[in-house]
Amino acid sequence: MPLPEIAGILAGDAHRRDAAPGPGRWSAPGIMLAGGSGPVMLDSDCVVVADARIDNRPALCRELGLPADAPEAAVIAWAYRRWGEDCPARIEGSFAFALWDAGRRRLLCARDLMGVRPLCYRVEGTTLRFAQSPAALADGADGSRCVREEAVADFLYGRVLDAEGTWFAGVRRLPAGHALVHERGTMRLRQYRSITATPHTPGSDPATTLRGLLDSAVARRARDGENVGVLLSGGLDSSAIACLLRDRRKRAGAAPLPIFSMMFREPRRSNERHHLDAVLATGGFAPHVLDLDGYAPLAGFESLLDATGGPALSPNLACMRAVVATAADQGITVLLDGHGGDEVVSHGYGLLDELAARGAWAALWREARGAADNYGRSRLVLTRRVAARQTRIDARFIARALAPFDREAAPAAERPPAHLLSRDLLAQSALAERLRALARPEMAGGEQAQHHAVLADPLQAYAFEVHAAFYRSMGVTARYPFWDREVVEFCLGLPAHEKLSQGWSRLVLRRAMAGIVPDSVLRRRDKIDFSVHLARGLVRHHHAQISELLASAASPLAPYVDLARAQRTYAAIAADPDAASGRAVQMVWRAVALGIWLETGCGAKAAGASQPREAAA
Template identity: 40%
Template sequence: MSGVAGILLRQDGRPAAAADIQQMLSRMRHRARDGSSWWVDGSAALGHAWLDTTGEDGPGPLTMDGGKLAITADCRLDNRDELLARLGIRDRSVADAMLLMHAYLKWGEACPTYLQGDFAFAIWDAERRALLCVRDHFGVKPFYYHSTTRRFAFASEIGPLLTLDGIGRNLSEHQISGFLAGLPDDPQSTLYAEIFRLPARHILKVTDSQVTLRRYWQIEPSPKPLRSDAAEEFRHIFSQSVQSRMRGTPSVGAMLSGGLDSSSIACVAGLQAAAARMPKLKTFSLVFGKGSSMDEQPFIDAVLDRYALDGTLIAIGDYAPFAEFERILEEQQGTFLAPGLSLTRSIYRTASANGVKVLLDGHGGDEVVSQGYGYLHELAHGGRWLELWRELHGAANTYGEGMLSLYFKFLTAYGPAWRIARMRALAKRFLGKLRRGPLHAPRAAWAGLVNPELARRTDLAERFHRAGYMPANVSTSEALTHRWLLSNGLVPHAFEVLDKAAANFGIEPRYPFWDKPLVEFCLALPGAEKLHNGFGRHVLRRAMEGVLPPAVQWRRDKIDFTANLVKGMIGNHRDLLDKLLVSDGGLIAPYVNLPEVNAVYARMLRRPEQATLPDVQHVWRSVSLSLWLRQVQQNGSPA
């Protein structure tokens, strides 16, 4: 995972200082395992922290045409052959970043529409005095920036920007309330009020007089007609995606949890490595105690027994979720919505110690392929009751409810009586607005966690209504549900969290499910290909016939880590929780509804086995916020 940085001094004509770009790069030393470099020309300065994962000659920035064009890029292009042909380039060894500059020369600001892969880059066009900043389709690569009329600065992390003079450290209440509510609804804002992120699938053009943000791509189904066998086509696209993400270095490994997604990647990658006569693929798995509710080792062993993989098992004993948490907060440069990140870091640490630079990750399989549960609503909304009845035979096992109970829920929600009730409800709502004004939304799960005054100041209820709930017209269509989930703000948030954690161990995560052609293909599939006989991601399961062990291929369950998190917090961090939530809770009182959080905490202490997911979120987010605010205060920032 490389890093980029840059400075453009606007309007006043002063030259950019090499010391500033060097200072920014020094804050990203962990991303520069294979070197770093910078380039300064007049008012523009670009820097590159290099982790060599594509087998290229050296770090950027790279220039063309005597320095009239320069680029710094953290990128991996997956459609190199297509680009080389379109651009008329015969030298197949040309670096990805150089390809990006050629693409810019040919297509200008439209160049991102021709790209596939993971990328964040900035191109300085000296003749036009324009800086073009681009982030990939799903936000795999991070890009942060600060902008004033005098200066524009950017970097792969927030920390390098905070080293520059004139950038304030004031915190964003809007983002803090969003964190507490689990709502990353603003694709541009960060926890620091003066630092922003470039949203996924967007370009940012910076000139002396203006900064323009524009989306270059939208998540849509593939326009190509589907073949007769969707599973065969899925397998072809998926295999290509895995192969693309193994490019550039022999130091490739894979996560292997024993679940459907990671196992599919590990098996396909293992077969490809064997076919190319590469060393055995290294896999890394977390294993809990035998007999534990989180024990997935039988599924992991089934994969390892079937293929020639070099498996490493990482034993998780007495889990302590807040161990090294201060260090994790420093890495993340803020709070984050990933309670299990410390476990993921243990995989990164072990993979790095075993010489791995690129780690294939099954993250996103649920979202990209889709569990297909919107298909049930689609059947009910369309009045296809017999088909729904048949599908619920299998789905009841997944939902953990009886089939009749599920069927009557759908009948109540979508049957003929519902249509009459809906008309009455709409009329009642309309009359209510005339008489009393807007109706109040029902109490949300976050309402007990967030300080009511903070929620009011940051319009949290309205924001949650707008972005936190799936609209009714979306939930009745599997295709619209699928696209809504892929467009959710949690997608780029997760990538940013994983990027920062992995970068500190010299690891570049790659995600075969987050492949543009694969996403477009899955979006175009009918609901019956996603959910069949209660099996979500059905097209993936069929595509892995003969590849996955049947026990993994047709596995229904997913591990719930809630109980493990509760046990770890109470068993290993009781003193810390008592201090931060009870005796020294004043620091988070402006943000958190302390009386309710303490009531939840007391209830969790009495009956930990009955703790719900919202209970755990209340406690974990409150403690996380408290620890981060203490760090902010120590660094001299207002909290």
């Protein structure tokens, strides 16, 4: 279902249901669903609006006695009639929906298990409003718009610490796998389903199983009659999706698969062209490759902020716009995206903690190679950090012995800055306390516990929210085969050694794609860091703008950013962009993105509208 159509339901009009005593009202002017139909009404008492792609629609239609091609919203309505509030747990796929049951005076909102389709809400008095974008609900009943200090601090730090919080005070995010029920003046939030590991079957071949699951996930997201393309980088995840769909199209006698890529020729260390060419050489593709050397990351940045509803922890969206625009110009309406492959399959680094807990230090040293290569750290540093998480006496000894090799084990004064937050913002946002309260995935235990913690991180649902807004603004729908529930839960249930072995991380996916993806891609250990291109673009095209934003006493960043530290950090980047650390580049970019947003009024559109307290300070 094209997102611009559903935006008129859940985002564009910010529809509300008055929960005050008296007849319930459903206000939904201009509602449109796919195909030009209105909201699905089961009868006079039940109406559903939905942004949904239901993977088990045929099975549900058979069980509910519906036509096989029944619209998703109709399937949801009848599922509710059969199972009531438990209906979200019966639906496979990605969805966000709102259902009004007039007979029970009940509003049911639900978001899919992985959180692929976003849903936010705002409660003011007896009124609940819902939307797919937090920005659509940003203005309160009195017209005010207030940005949360905690959200500012979290963004500048580069984390998502609150699963429900958004940029705007009063606007909450419905977490993945949750349902919200507003009934007769009361509201309750509940988790209707959680990610559960599929038990591993000894003696089976995980690679063969994963290949079949991923192939099915790709097929479900590339339906007949849709204009589908694939975002291809030359990495393992996007290559797997592209090659699986290409093979399906070949067997069906379809035209070559359109793929869309962006490339940087310089510096050489971040040039993926040879990996991309290896995939294209296997045939069956219609490639569109954009050379983005020299791009200006802040060009048209205000429109990007408007599209995403505020600064996002995704600096690459600035260059992705050209790629997605090219796809849209080619008539593509659906893009398959390899986003999440790392998180879903898992690198298997929890195996290192399992080995350390057993005192298997020689095996840990051998396996640490793949993790160290991916992190860009030495095995000494990685081994020290794993040892430091253990309680064994030998682990403590190893951690102390290796401490001189790890900068983060040095005194705080000798470490590079971890953030650019001002002291006032640190205190007011209680960032340090909230970070201490947050359980880090690597502290969860062994591989399965760490893997589950990564999948449940609020960052995942947040990323889908940002991506949904971004792609919607481009007139394209993105779909993510790796975030298929069966794929996720199968990978979660695998033993650690199926993911990390002999220094090779994500081994099960490499084995699954053997004979499908070129060997040179299967053997890749590196991950391209695009920070160098971001640094080059900021310095080459926006130096004066950044310098003024970080140096002016009147800068909107003054209450939130340690401007002296920010100036020093940026000066080092400007002196040699190619040598700048990725962390430093990201810190400066986040500060600049926030400053531009504050300068433009944080998305407030109405003339004379109240500005956020922080922007007006």
